[in-house]
Amino acid sequence: MNHNISILAADDHPILLKGLRDELLNLGYNVLEGATNGAQALEIIISKKPKIAILDINMSFLTGFEVIKKCKSESLKTKFIILTYYKEKGFVLKAKNMNISGYLLKDEPISEVHTCIQEVLNGKFYASKTFDDVFNNEISPEIEKIKYLSPSERTIIRLIAGENTSKEIAEILSISIRTVDKHRSNIITKLDIASTSDSLSLWVKSNKDLLENF
Structure with missing residues (x-):
């Protein structure tokens, strides 16, 4: 009862x-x-x-x-x-x-x-139903993409989330800016987003909460 x-x-x-x-x-x-x-x-x-x-x-x-x-x-x-x-x-x-x-x-x-x-x-x-729609259509697909990133790529994407520039990321990780840019290019490919100058930053801003789980 x-x-x-x-x-x-x-x-x-x-x-x-x-x-x-x-x-x-x-x-x-x-x-x-x-x-x-x-x-x-x-x-x-x-x-x-x-x-x-x-x-x-x-x-x-x-x-x-x-x-x-x-x-x-x-x-x-x-x-x-x-x-x-x-x-x-x-x-x-x-x-x-x-x-x-x-x-x-x-x-x-x-x-x-x-x-x-x-x-x-x-x-x-x-x-x-909205909860399930958001999780299944907006969250799960992005999580699956993030799983394909290498540990180095995940580190870089977290630094991007922290609003660090490529130059700052290179200094933090003691690598060349060219290496950072190569990683950024690979990340864009794996996340299947547009290859524009700000596409990765926009993706990171939109999915910042998801990155906290990796």
């Missing part, structure tokens, strides 16, 4: 938080007092140990991701669902890497939250 399932909802928008809590109460869940910031959410999760915590990402004091990270470090058994407007690949990748239980967008019907909760309780991961 739903009334045996304790849920914490945390969001820094009071109206959205009230609406979510009311809907969960109507569905018969045991809904705890809502949290309006990350620090409050963390305190409630640690003290009350709800079965599920539904968290916004962008909250004051602690973000939803920071709350999850701290709870996982405490080995809490609470399962986490992110409820957010963010659909950019950096957020999707971070959620995937944190092994959360669900990721929903706020513009979806409340029935999706109920479906997600039920799937999570059955030990499954549940996400918005």
